[in-house]
Amino acid sequence: MISRLLVANRAEIASRVFRTCRRLGIETVAIHSDADADLPYVREADHAVRLPGSTPAETYLRTDLVVEAAKRAGADAIHPGYGFLSENADFARAVLAVGLTWVGPHPDSIDAMGSKIEAKRIMAAAGVPVLQTPAEPTEADLPLIVKASAGGGGRGMRIVRTLAELPTELEKARAEAASAFGDDTVFVEPYVERGRHVEVQVLGTPDGVIVLGERDCSLQRRHQKVVEESPAPGLSDATRAALHEAGRAAAAAIDYLGAGTVEFLYDAARDTFFFLEMNTRLQVEHPVTELVRGVDLVELQLAVAEGRVVTDTSVESGHAIEARLYAEDPAADYQPQSGVLTRFDIPAGDGVRVDAGFESGSTVSTHYDAMLAKVVAHAPTREQAARKLAGALRRARIHGLTTNRDQLLAVLGDPGFLAGEVSTAFLAERVRAPEGAPERASGDTTAMVAGALALAERAVAARTVQRGIPVAWRNVVSQPQRTEFESGTVEWWGGRSGYRVDGVEVVSVAVDRVTLEHDGVRTSYDVGVSGDAVDVDWAGGHLALTRMPRFTDPADAVASGSLLAPMPGTVVSVAVAAGERVEAGQPVLVLEAMKMQHTVSAPHAGVVAAISVEAGTQVASGAVLAVVEGDEDE
CATH class of the missing domain: 3.30.470.20 (ATP-grasp fold, B domain)
Structure with a gap:
């Protein structure tokens, strides 16, 4: 009987396994990287062991560290969750070798299905229908899909619609497979449209x-x-x-x-x-x-x-x-x-x-x-x-x-x-993007009003003096108050009669809840504020707003044509050099974040004026990666 189980994983799946263990009376052990130290699953476990570092390669993919953590915590079984080492036969063997119970299939079964190429051969022999991989693809075989033999989750996959694309897509798939799974083996099979x-x-x-x-x-x-x-x-x-x-x-x-x-x-x-x-x-x-x-x-x-x-x-x-x-x-x-x-x-x-x-x-x-x-x-x-x-x-x-x-x-x-x-x-x-129905446009506008009024009420609540003076009171009113967000500006009036907004009846205002009436329909909005971020929730949806500063610092401006990092990540490769001419949409570099690779392309035709990074560089969101001077700037 299992008495203390370590989950060799993190976040949601660790919490999920712990929930069943608590019900069954089994003690639990969490492992965590430095980046995950404060996540809920760590607190939910009866015991927790730190794995120094933050990247998967430093932590959750280290068989030796995970097994050692189980031994140190007195666990007698390991559940692998999904992802990371969950389908690694060598990890399963290492768990069994030290006398722990492995909550998973026999390592030989994992090996049999670990290679998609070998798995298809076994399935065909068992009478399970499989897609036949063309030895020499022709136009008649298109479209094709390139897959990583050792992995899943969409990494190392590429759809090919012309034979001319195949060599390039094979190379991209190999690179992504090697990065994600440590194995660059890929294969090709027919792609079923709308399957x-x-x-x-x-x-x-x-x-x-x-x-x-x-x-x-x-x-x-x-x-x-x-x-x-x-x-x-x-x-x-x-x-x-x-x-x-x-x-x-x-x-x-x-x-x-x-x-x-x-x-x-x-x-x-x-x-x-x-x-x-x-x-x-x-x-x-x-x-x-x-x-x-x-x-x-x-x-x-x-x-x-x-x-x-x-x-x-x-x-x-x-x-x-x-x-x-x-x-x-x-x-x-x-x-x-x-x-x-x-x-x-x-x-x-x-x-x-x-x-x-x-x-x-x-x-x-x-x-x-x-x-x-x-x-x-x-x-x-x-x-x-x-x-x-x-x-x-x-x-x-x-x-x-x-x-x-x-x-x-x-x-x-x-x-x-x-x-x-x-x-x-x-x-x-x-459903390419969440564009929403047309009626959401007016709903979002009214929600923006709610955000602006909640900010005004919050400013009143924060006063240390003159608390009795009405919001935005003036002896002579010459113009409305303006609250500027990235997505638009709200004009409103204050004073002894309370808040007024053109086209909207203000029913009630509090620092975290605003009720408005528009076109005869009364709606309440919950408003949350964190720094310059203002979030408005209501029955019709959610609107995220960013309050604009009254004055901007010139030092915050970036050069025209700057390519900014869309998210924090690591530069995988740089495809161009300073002084090189590029066309609109041409790849400039590849950034990897959250197990996925993202291509940063030239926004317009021009010349690369500067490259600020190289392969391996860690970048923050918004960092300048490169500058492309457009032809129109000449």
Whole structure:
């Protein structure tokens, strides 16, 4: 029996495993990097061990440090979570070699699925349908997709639509795979346009493989999942049964033990599916299966690891949808965001589950991926689950960082999504950026008024003298007061009669709550202020404002044509040199942050006047990377 378990992971998944352990009476051990020292999961554990450093290579990817931490803390078992070392067979062997219980499959099973190339060969031999990789691709094989053999999560993936692009995309994929997984092996296979990503949850036991339904994970950006659900919508009973049997055969072919997921690419137009890969660990999206099947997959993992008899007692009920909340800006090509979450409150309960790795005041670092939390809704029908999930996201209060919350709301309200018309192309084709409905424009304007009035009331509350003088009182009123934000200016009047704003009736004003009436509709706005950041939340959404200073410092100005770092990160490569001519859109350098690479391109044609960085340089957000003098400046 396991008595003290170390989770070789961080943030949300560590908290998730700890929750089950507490219920079962198992003591817990957390490991943490310096960057993660103040995250909630560290406090939730019974014991915690520091891994000096902040990068994954210094900490969570160090087998020796993780095993040593388990021994020092007196743990008798290790759960790998997902990511990092979770699918590393050598890590599993190292855990077993020191006499600890490994909460996962046998290392040989991990090895068998560790290489996507070898995995496809094994699956084909087991009768599981696979996509055939062309030996010499031709125009007829297009489009193609390049994949990293050793990894996942969208890293090392490139879509190729012309044969001329193939050599360049192969090289990019190799470089990204080497950086992410330490293995630059890649392969090529046909790319199915508008395919669906459907996966089967399996649990291998000594008595056979249990299948716990399937999930649809088709909504993705950059080949990484954003919205997942169970059961998969729109499948015939025959196709669903065939998928389940293929998942069972795949797990049985490698004598799999524990929880795992067999992923398939489903071509809805032809009602056919093909093996993609097997994840020999717990999946990020496992909560939708737990809610629909009434099981605890972590508990089942622990039961298999302890050698207990496990039988399938699950009963499918209702529908569950999970949304991954990311610290990223969908309108800026999904650039990851880092910094302090000044407020982070998501309502849970009544069929809504929140698995979060952060809390109000937490710092989101640049060293790990951008997922903040998973918000999951369970209801009797798919439509009800989508509505319940959207309601929870609307009521969330998320301040300090840009997130994909608005995009998630757009997805959950999209008629195509509600009709089950999902595919891997959905976000790119239907919900490119959270532009919002036209009526949101007036709502945002009124919300800006609420932000301005709350700031004025806050200034009054901060007075140490003349507290009795009305807000913005003047003997002779000559002009309105002006509150300037980056996105616009609000004009308002004060005085003995209170606040007045053209076109809006001011009902009440407090430092953190403002009620306004516009076009006969009364709305209350919650206002939070942190420095120059002003966040306004209401039933219609959220508006993040930045208050502008009355005076600007000339020293803060940057040269025309400056290329600024869009986020903190590390410069991976520099493609040009000072004095070199570039064209608009030409890559200048590549920046890596939060496990993803981002190309910084020339904003216009011209000459590179300066390069301020080199490969390996760590940069802060807003740092000047290079200066491109445009032709129009000559």
